[in-house]
Amino acid sequence: MSGYFSDLITGSKSLLVGLGVTLKALVSPVVTVQYPREKIDVSPAFRGHIDLMKDETTGTHRCIVCLSCMKACPCQCITVEGEKQEGVKGKVLTLFTLDFTKCSLCGLCVESCKPHAIDFSDEYELAGFSREEFFYDLLKRVKERA
Amino acid sequence: MATKLERMAGSKHRFLLNMGPQHPSTHGVLRVVLEMDGEYAMELDPVLGYGHRMHEKMAEVRPTSGFYPNTARMDYLGAILFSHGYVGLLERMAGVEVPERAEYIRVITAELNRISSHLVGIGAYVLDLGAFTPILYAFDDREKILDILEAITGSRLTYCYFRAGGVSRDIDDTFIRRTREFIDRMRNRMPMYHDLVTDNIIFLKRTKEIGLIDRDMAIRYGLTGPVLRGSGIAYDVRKSEPYSIYDRFDFEIPTGENGDSFDRYLVRMEEIVQSLRIIEQALDALPDGPVMAKTKKIKLPAGECNYTVEAARGSLSYYLVGDGSDTPYRLKIRVPSYANLSPLPELCRGILLSDLVTAMGSLDLVIPEIDR
Numbered sequence: 001m002s003g004y005f006s007d008l009i010t011g012s013k014s015l016l017v018g019l020g021v022t023l024k025a026l027v028s029p030v031v032t033v034q035y036p037r038e039k040i041d042v043s044p045a046f047r048g049h050i051d052l053m054k055d056e057t058t059g060t061h062r063c064i065v066c067l068s069c070m071k072a073c074p075c076q077c078i079t080v081e082g083e084k085q086e087g088v089k090g091k092v093l094t095l096f097t098l099d100f101t102k103c104s105l106c107g108l109c110v111e112s113c114k115p116h117a118i119d120f121s122d123e124y125e126l127a128g129f130s131r132e133e134f135f136y137d138l139l140k141r142v143k144e145r146a
Numbered sequence: 147m148a149t150k151l152e153r154m155a156g157s158k159h160r161f162l163l164n165m166g167p168q169h170p171s172t173h174g175v176l177r178v179v180l181e182m183d184g185e186y187a188m189e190l191d192p193v194l195g196y197g198h199r200m201h202e203k204m205a206e207v208r209p210t211s212g213f214y215p216n217t218a219r220m221d222y223l224g225a226i227l228f229s230h231g232y233v234g235l236l237e238r239m240a241g242v243e244v245p246e247r248a249e250y251i252r253v254i255t256a257e258l259n260r261i262s263s264h265l266v267g268i269g270a271y272v273l274d275l276g277a278f279t280p281i282l283y284a285f286d287d288r289e290k291i292l293d294i295l296e297a298i299t300g301s302r303l304t305y306c307y308f309r310a311g312g313v314s315r316d317i318d319d320t321f322i323r324r325t326r327e328f329i330d331r332m333r334n335r336m337p338m339y340h341d342l343v344t345d346n347i348i349f350l351k352r353t354k355e356i357g358l359i360d361r362d363m364a365i366r367y368g369l370t371g372p373v374l375r376g377s378g379i380a381y382d383v384r385k386s387e388p389y390s391i392y393d394r395f396d397f398e399i400p401t402g403e404n405g406d407s408f409d410r411y412l413v414r415m416e417e418i419v420q421s422l423r424i425i426e427q428a429l430d431a432l433p434d435g436p437v438m439a440k441t442k443k444i445k446l447p448a449g450e451c452n453y454t455v456e457a458a459r460g461s462l463s464y465y466l467v468g469d470g471s472d473t474p475y476r477l478k479i480r481v482p483s484y485a486n487l488s489p490l491p492e493l494c495r496g497i498l499l500s501d502l503v504t505a506m507g508s509l510d511l512v513i514p515e516i517d518r
């Protein structure tokens with residue numbers, strides 16, 4: 001019987017202490033961000049999907065079609081094609097697509113690219129209704145931005 | 147008075163109950179088939195394989211670097227710890243020296259990851275028992291860790307940060323400052339957790355003496371991690387066979403006494419404190435220098451190699467058989483949760499269904515890690 005009462009007392013005490021903790025949280029600053037009405041800045045290191053970078057001096061991308069990103073990608077989601085053109089040294093990029101449905105956002109492609117032609121985009125609102133929406137034509141994207 | 151149906155079924159009537167594969171308290175797609183006698187679980191069969199993605203097979207068909215992202219997909223709560231094991235294996239096998247600074251960064255990020263994993267483990271566990279508030283506090287703290295790690299690794303969950311030979315990116319002063327702030331914050335928050343959860347009478351009543359695993363049983367099932375330490379055996383890979391630079395730090399291995407669910411919870415709480423100690427020492431001793439070894443391309447010799455680390459849930463081994471090419475012939479992964487799940491049928495024989503949730507939650511299983 002005495003065990004019952006001592007349980008009751010320690011029990012009520014522990015519940016009161018717990019309530020005290022929640023009460024303190026009630027008056028402490030709010031940590032929730034009301035997405036999508038409010039947004040927080042994306043960290044500069046954020047690894048989104050990859051994008052061809054625009055070189056400010058030339059106004060176009062820096063890709064030299066070495067294909068090392070394609071080889072480094074464990075998910076085979078990058079396709080790069082290039083061709084020889086009259087009067088241009090090296091190959092010219094004709095196709096650069098990313099199948100984002102397969103990308104695991106590992107960053108191995110960016111690390112393997114010597115001329116820093118690709119980098120991560122900071123887009124994160126990427127919901128879509130069909131698979132095709134995630135086949136990105138990165139070459140077209142970089143031209144549109146140019 | 148017995149109803150017509152009860153009379154038809156008879157007094158020995160038992161029924162089968164499916165818990166999962168989408169039951170909230172199985173944390174992932176684990177299915178448990180229970181033979182119930184009223185509210186008591188008499189027999190229990192775990193059914194695995196719903197989340198099987200053949201990670202080990204994937205390792206056999208791609209160069210070793212292609213497996214980095216996979217490590218994070220096995221244990222999504224302790225992704226850095228899982229990659230630590232993998233890069234450690236590659237380095238041991240190829241004989242790559244890792245720069246000092248990279249080793250320190252690895253320890254700091256790995257311990258941060260361990261804390262965040264334990265916070266989810268504890269928060270979700272208390273949620274299973276019906277208390278909703280603590281998980282929100284735990285996630286608040288975990289969010290701080292994720293922010294710190296995101297700023298350096300670029301990702302919040304599937305980090306893919308370690309490379310054979312170092313880490314992919316150096317840490318900066320902001321990282322160090324924020325980590326130190328987090329250590330202070332977390333130390334101040336610990337008494338709050340104890341007030342809210344540890345001393346709570348409902349929590350005590352529901353976890354004490356529930357899901358007892360004694361030393362003998364723990365060894366018999368090959369348990370590791372907090373589950374083993376909760377049973378009073380001070381075994382931790384970081385101490386027993388120190389990898390990386392863990393032998394340079396001063397920390398203790400917390401253990402429980404009775405081996406019940408409550409002890410396992412307490413061990414996790416105490417491990418958070420110990421991890422904070424390790425991070426603090428590592429930050430104090432952080433040397434300057436490169437974070438990546440010079441040898442970019444690692445070559446694996448033919449032969450076999452094993453590397454064991456202490457993941458958040460126990461001892462994790464990678465075992466690789468190489469044939470001289472840069473694609474492994476076989477990669478075997480020993481995950482802690484698989485062994486930690488195995489005592490469940492014995493543990494739960496004849497206990498109440500609600501106690502089964504208590505006992506299972508205290509094992510802190512991550513199902514994708516078991517299924518791979």
Ligand code: SF4
Nearest residue numbers: 073103104106107109
């Ligand atoms: S981030 Fe990884 S998976 Fe995605 S395209 Fe680059 S290499 Fe491939």
Ligand code: SF4
Nearest residue numbers: 063064066067069113
């Ligand atoms: S993006 Fe970089 S790695 Fe890929 S083909 Fe172009 S230059 Fe080579």
